[in-house]
Structure formats: structure tokens, C-alpha cells
Amino acid sequence: MRGHPILPTTIVGSYPQPDWLIDRERLKASLPPRVRAETLWRIPEPWLADAQEAATLMAIRDQEELGIDIVGDGEMRRESYSNRLATALSGIDTEKHGTAIDRTGKANPVPLVSGPIRRLGPIEAQDAAFLRRHTTKPVKLTLPGPFTMTQQAENGFYPDARALAMDYADAVNAEVRDLFAAGVDVVQLDEPYLQARAAEANAYAIEAINRSLDGVEGTTALHICFGYAMVHGAHVAKPKAYDFLAELDASVVDVISIEAAQPGLDPAILEDLPNKIIMYGVLDLSTPEVETPETVAARIRQALRHVDAERLWIAPDCGMKYHSREQSQAKLRAMVQGTELVRAELKS
Template sequence: MPQHLLPTTVVGSYPQPDWLVDRAMLSKSVPRTRMREIWRPRHEHLEQAQDDATVVAIRDMERAGLDIVTDGEIRRESYSNRFATALEGIDTDKPAMIVSRSGHQTPVPRVVGKLRRTSPVELRDMQFLRRNTDRAAKITLPGPFTMGQQAKDEFYQDDEELAMAFADAVNAEALDLQNAGADVIQLDEPWVRNNPELAKRYAVKAINRALQGIAVPTVVHLCFGYAAVVPGSAKPAGYSFLAELDDTIAEQISIEAAQPKLDLGVLKDLSSKKIMLGVLDLGDPGIEPVAVVADRIRNGLKHVPPDRLVVAPDCGMKYMPRDIAFGKLKAMCDAAARVRSEIG
């Protein structure tokens, strides 16, 4: 792990090449069930193509100067669907249909039996990442609360019991990922903001169960929705479920702050945590100047001491053109180096 102040990382994803995925199809939704038609290579060539694209993503992150890299989530159709649909107890042949808040019908995983992780899902991903970089390596998992909210429960008939079943599966996976060399493990939990009243009942309990026994640094990531899907003008001014995360056993809380222009005064409620702060606006189609990104980092330092701040973009980098994503990351790493030099 990097020893210097203000280490840099990504939330998780990085752009997938056009030769690997149908990016026009990718831009239309954030799938909760499998969307295998998104992949361009034939099935017998897909794994090799995903491996090659993953190496490209890792090298881009290294060239940009990131201290903590990921595999870019290159093998995923979305942040959550690959893991959620790999569990026993999910009917992958007959997904449920729900009506989203926008009025669109959305296919979601249908829980028809006891959830059980029968084999690793991301283990090979982590092993491949570890073999292909000597930098600190992070891998992400969908959080148990979010997966429970994204599924149609036809078995447990109890929201909390469903979330805890997902938590057990995530925990088993996280332990394997730790053993495979993960330096950081992150849970993506955007739905605690969407349903804060339910989250207040059991989200912290589910997150803590998912992270039980994990000795490496852990992160819980929140966001307001991808910039490619939710414009900045539609994002709220603050998180409806944030202070509660101080009670999790996670070391870090990751928040999106640049695009929604978040008032960072809210960070006072997370006094026991390191903060992974989003300082790149992914709703901005250009590459922000280093000076602009440096000012966002300095703004974070008004509320969090430098030994508790990790520098990152907002989430959803996979939806950007690759050259813009790389340029933004380079500007972020240069900005972090500039501010690091100012604070000694």
C-alpha cells in the first residue's frame, strides 16, 4: 500500500473498448440481470478478449499515476449483475420485471430459493490483476443491501433476511479475494441513499457481516447515480444516509462529490473514517485542468486531515471515452502530487 499522503485510486470501473462491448447498448441501462449480448467477441474468445482489455485498463491506470489500481471491472456488464446472478437461489432464466421510478420496465434477479455462493465469482479477476501489476490492487463487490434492493424476493419474504443472505455470500467471496492478494476490498452500496429508512434498519448490520474477518482495508462506496445516466442538475445536495456509515467496520467511505458539488461539511459525521473523495466531474466531457482538481482536493482538506483523504474520481468512468478517462485520471494524479508537495 502507498505510504505517502493523498493516495490516488479509481472507484472501480474504466472504459471497456469498443471492440469488446457494444457501447451504444451499454449506455442505455445499468443491467441487473445478465446482458450477454453486449459482448462483441464470440463466446470461445471472450475470456481472452476480456483479459487483453483488462491489461490495457491496468496499464492506463499505471501510466496515469494511480497508486491503487483495479481491473477496471472490464469483465462486468454492470457493477452488480455478474455477482448477484451467479448465486444459487436466483432464477437466471426467468427474471422478474419491475417498473422503475422513471416508468420503464426493468428486469431484475428473481430470488426463488436459499441464496448460496457455490463457487468464486471474481477470484480469477483478482488473481489476474495481482499477476499484472506490482501496485496496490483493489477489487470491488456489490453490497448486500443494494443487491437486496435490486432483486425480486419470492423466497425469504423479509427484506433484512434477504440482505443478510447476500451478505453471507459477499463475505465468502471477500475472504477468497483477500487470500488472492487484494490490498483493498470495496463494497458498492448506492441503494442506501435510495431507501434510507430501510437502510437505517439493517444496512450497517449487513455491511458489517459482509466485511467480517477481512483484515485488509475496506471501503463502502456511495453515489448519486452515474453521470452518463443522471445529470448533475438531477442530483440532490446531500446524502440521505451517510452519518450512519460511521458505525460500519469499513475503514473508508467513498463519496461522489465533484459533479453534485457536494457540501463537504457532511464529512464531519464520519470522523472515524478515511474518506475516498470524488474530485473528477464525470458529467464534464472535458479534461479538467490540474488547478481545478487541486482546488477540489484542497477543499476536501478543509474538512478531512491529509492522512484520512484518498483521492478518486466520481463513479461511472466506464461510460466515458477512453482518452478522456485517461486524461482525467492523469490530471487527478498530477493534482494530488501538487497538493501533496504543498503539505510536505
């Protein structure tokens, strides 16, 4: 992808939705919903789309003013990173929900697959076109990946999880093509369950991911993480290493997004992805404390010991929807300033 400086900065996906748009206290009280959760919205349906557009414009302008190089829409129209697309496909039971165990070991309501998974038509293409119209910077949009959607559903139709994942992959593939056609520069798949379910990921995840991007022309990314830093308002401890990461070097994805700041990840693992661009997490989202630019710069320098600058993008660890707008702005400002310190060093 052209049009960005060395060490380009970006957000992972979500940006804080304003309190006037969504009930943030209820949102933060549980894990991201897997099924639709329309009651979270504060704006009545006749005006909701306009309100979501206004919030999206706010997210775009914030990123531009902060100096972010690759801009996202902040996922302002979504109740969670995955449920909007996952519940818009045919084959999902419209009468009842299924149940699946989440990453914390609890049973949650999820889409119940009762027929063949098919994409009925574009889902995020209008959002992509809106984002493209309202910034001149390169833009990135996110979609839930086929492996994670398989893990977040109850399979009541397919012979096994792999078969379900392949049809999810076909639906994602059609959506990715439409996003690129709408002018998006980077399409990112969110696949947090690669880490949470590494054994199952080893069985069929790379096949599903590659199928979801088969024949696609454009820069693709994949976000793999340890989950949100806060759950039910409590700090979540993170492991020090990924159980599923090096395997992604065999995928067709161009950019691998990992979180490194909160878990204190050893950047030497970046050497396990020699053929990928790395979107490197430098902001710890488990705390409202704002990193200094020097802290961010130090984290980038550590990564540069193991990956060339031409293969490194700079980002927060994960989505920022559970932080306040003010906290997010301050952290992103430090990220941009820290990145500029390292850029200056590379030029000298």
C-alpha cells in the same frame, strides 16, 4: 494499507471498455443491467475470456502510466457493476426474471429470488489473482454490496427484505475472504442504493454491511453515490447532500467513497465520518470537459479543511465506463497532477 503515498489516487471501479469488446452504444442506452446481458459482448464466447483479459491489461497499464497509486481491474469482464456476482449465486431463478423499480422510477428486469441465496464457489477470485499478477502497485477490486443487491432483486422466497439481505451478506463475506486470499489490498463494496433508498437502509443496511465484512482481515471500502452521471445519454442532476452517510461511521468499513465534484457537495459533511478514511470524488463525470490540475487541487484543499490528509484518498466521483478512454485518461491525468500539487504544498 501500506505502500502508498499521502493522498493516494485510485479509480472508483469501472474504466471504459473498448468498442471492440462491448457494444458501447447499447451499453449507454440504458441503466446498467441487473440480469445477464451477454449480447452486449462483441467477441464470440470461445474468445471472449481472452479478449476480456487483454482489455484488463490495457486498463491496468493505463492506470500505471497515468500514475494512479491504487490500481483496479476496470471491471472489464462485467456487463455492470453488480450483475455478474448477483446472477452467479444459487437461489436465483434460471428460467425467468423478476421485476423491480430502479432509481429512475422505472420497472427493470432483475434477478428473481426463488430459493435460499448461497455462494456456490469463488466468482471474482481468478480476476483478483490476474490483477495481482500484473501490477506491483496496491490493488483494489469491487463487489456489489448486500443492501444494493437486495434492492435490485425481486424477492420471491424470503419473508422480508432484511432476511434476504443477510443471506446476500453471507455470500459477499465468502467472496471478500477469497479476494483478500488472492492478494487484493482493498475490497470495495458498491452500495449506491443506500442513498436511493435511505429509509430502508436505516432499517437494516448497516447490519447487512457489517455481516458481509465480519471476520475479514484487510482494508475494506464502500462506495455510495447518487448514480451514474449520464442515463440514456442525458445529464442527471444530483442532490446537494446525502440522505444516508453519517450512519456509515458506525459500520466496520475502513474507507467511505463519496462523490463530491458534480453535486458540489459541501465538504463539511466529511466531519460526519470522523472514524473513516474518505475516498473523495474530485472529477465531475457528467461532462467530458477535463478539469485542470488546479481545479482538482482546489477541491482537495476544500476537503482538507474538514479531514486530515492521512484520511483522504483521491478518486473520480464514480465509475468511468460511460466515458471514452481518451476522456478518462485526460481526467485521471488531471486528477494525478492536481493531487501532486497538494502533496507538494503539504511537504513545504
